[in-house]
Amino acid sequence: MRHIAIGLEGSANKLGIGIVTHDDVTGKVEILSNIRHTHITPPGTGFLPRDTAAHHREHVLPVLENALKEANITIKDINVICFTKGPGMGAPLASVAIVARTLSLLWDKPLVGVNHCIGHIEMGREITGAKNPVVLYVSGGNTQVIAYAEKRYRIFGETLDIAVGNCLDRFARVLNLSNDPSPGYSIEQAAKSGKTFIELPYTVKGMDVSFSGILSYIEMIAQDQLASGECTPEDLCFSLQETIFAMLVETTERAMAHIGSNEVLIVGGVGCNLRLQEMMAQMAEQRGGKVFATDERFCIDNGIMIAHAGLLAFRTGFTTSLEESFCTQRFRTDEVYVSWRD
Incomplete structure (x- = not known):
């Protein structure tokens, strides 16, 4: 059986949506799409939470559309919607989480909230083969x-x-x-x-x-x-x-x-x-x-790392209810129970 997950990342100035698939028989992971849009500010300035959240709201639908088009799949094919629960900047996190919750309700798909750091680690392990x-x-x-x-x-x-x-x-x-x-x-x-x-x-x-x-x-x-x-x-x-x-x-x-x-x-x-x-x-x-x-492609914030880590948890029976789908700016790496590793 093949599972497909879509991941939404927006914890800082990168808005990313990625789609990955896991094959239960072979264990193979395939990246179907990895679309990203970055909020860039003028030299000498940083990025503010309010402006970054506005950027994510403005671009999330075109990025989502491009991700689905590149993956060449339909909504019916998706098994789970994964999103960054934290850590990160509050306003950007919330703006993307709202989209994930909305899609979950519209598409009738389960949600999985993902720790941002766990996403980085699991994507790195998958791409590099580090044991x-x-x-x-x-x-x-x-x-x-x-x-x-x-x-x-x-x-x-x-x-x-x-x-x-x-x-x-x-x-x-x-x-x-x-x-x-x-x-x-x-x-x-x-x-x-x-x-x-x-x-x-x-x-x-x-x-x-x-x-x-x-x-x-x-x-x-x-x-x-x-x-x-x-x-x-x-x-x-x-x-x-x-x-x-x-x-x-x-x-x-x-x-x-x-x-x-x-x-x-x-x-x-x-x-x-x-x-x-x-x-x-x-x-x-x-x-x-x-x-x-x-x-x-993989070390800078992206949606595929959220989709991949979320799908690992989802395949062990983990989901996030709508009531628990809030974001948190402080989400420690060691708070996550890593049920998918021996």
Whole structure:
């Protein structure tokens, strides 16, 4: 038997709708469509919850129509509607959840609310084939080092303040870098031309990391030294990346040693950064291990990861009632009972 799920993602500035199918006999997962539309703001600015929610409301129906058309299926073929329950920004989450609930009622299909992080992890495992990796989840709103144990994804370490993606995004605003396709990508490209490493605070506390002090310090350097020509924006981007990625590599390696794993899976939007992948690969190679990562189709927020994770839960009998289909901005990764894994 074949199950088909549609997934709606809108926890931040990416609106994504994806459709996947699972074959119960072969276990094969097939991606039928993966449509995304991004709310992009002018350089030097961030995106506000109200405006992002308005973007999602404006574009959700065309994106839905394109997803169904690309998948070449009808409403009758869909078994379940999956949506991001959290974590994320309240207004964008709610705007997409309303659409999911409406479709559930119109189409008479069951709902499954999905944890955003679980979606990233399960999509990464499916695409890369990683068996039991230490997971580094890095995005605009989340930074966690995770490993699976006894039906839960356990958090070994995390950020104590802002997420790594938020740190990069906010510094891109200081330098007035483009938000198209993302501020983190603009920093990555600028860092490639950096020639001088500027020492920054290195804040690792056990298994946890902190980025707010680093951001404040480098903003101060940018104010004082850019105008005088003591350093370049490229130098600052290079130095910031090298420092914060080294912190992430350190905590990930410590988790690998603790659980005895030789696999690392990098997920989340910042996981697309090739320099982060390179640094992690160097560490893993020294331990006789391997790094798994995906490209922007899968690591940046998308609907297929929500459809895939939701379908995994649905096939074990899990559904979300209309009364329980509310969103929550704080939804811990380790709150989810992972019924589909041994």
